[in-house]
Amino acid sequence: MMKMLPAIPRNRTPANVGSSELYSIIQLARAVDEPAHVIRYYCRIGLLVPQRRGANGYRRFDAQALRHLHFIRRAQGLGFSLNEIAEIFQHARNERSPCPSVREIIDRRTAQIAGQLENLVALHERMRRALRRWRRMPDRTPTGGDICHLIETSDAPSVQSGRKR
């Protein structure tokens, strides 16, 4: 009966449990369903710090790193950038409350996202209008200086498209 059980993949449980509960980079990566080089990137920018390196140079992370990683995903899900998340970590390290700046950031970012949303809705509408109009138009080979009559006859603004900055 034991034989019929699928083999438990060794890497899905914390390896080296005896050696003080440390995680390998791939275990951390799998916890948030990302490739390992994303974790390496976070280390490089100082967002995540391995508890130590093995004799072979391999990164070993503790439970706190896993918690930080979950925090990163949660904060990104609320629109925070990695830089902003780094600031929050900084506050926490200094035992100062990050809450005031967290509130400021999300206020600013919410307004900004609302603006992006407007732009994207407008873009989508322009695209849909163009698609509809183009259905009644033939393809054409460019002659004498024109480039693509589909686009050149579109009602999209030729200046200040709204996608700005």
Add this chain to the structure above:
Amino acid sequence: MMKMLPAIPRNRTPANVGSSELYSIIQLARAVDEPAHVIRYYCRIGLLVPQRRGANGYRRFDAQALRHLHFIRRAQGLGFSLNEIAEIFQHARNERSPCPSVREIIDRRTAQIAGQLENLVALHERMRRALRRWRRMPDRTPTGGDICHLIETSDAPSVQSGRKR
């Protein structure tokens, strides 16, 4: 009476009209309300080609370049990337119709924008929910391993935030 007219800024009319109607980089830039280095960038990636250089190395553009520039803005306004616009120019130079690929691109891009729109709406909604919830919550100084209780108690997913790729 002539005296009372505001001075016509020299740079707003094609300078060197005698020298075959060429435009300076800044005249081109002003036509689309962009800083000159954007035009320089377009030249560098080969999207815009000056008709010639002056003896001093200054770029001189013809009316065709102005037309290309307007085309770029129009196409960007429909969600085309600079790479895609370069392809369209390539078709036009070879006197092949760019229309089929233009239709393909906008089909693909419209679906993609619709997806982005969904993600952005979801993000905005998460942010607004968080803002509402946080109004009833006090600021707190992190203790014993926690980082920011506002974010850590949010209902945002800690994995697969929806902002992906």
Add this chain to the structure above:
DNA sequence: TTGCTCCTCACGTCACGTGAGGTGGC
């Protein structure tokens, strides 16, 4: 001479993606 315009590097932004080239672990 002053203030503006022009030029070419060259590095920065944001959050990774994608190899190259080599080593460690089971």
Add this chain to the structure above:
DNA sequence: TTGCTCCTCACGTCACGTGAGGTGGC
């Protein structure tokens, strides 16, 4: 030995932004 995992550079993505350091034009 094989296949996987790990490592460090280092360059690419996208559409510019931002200087540095110097020159030309009126």
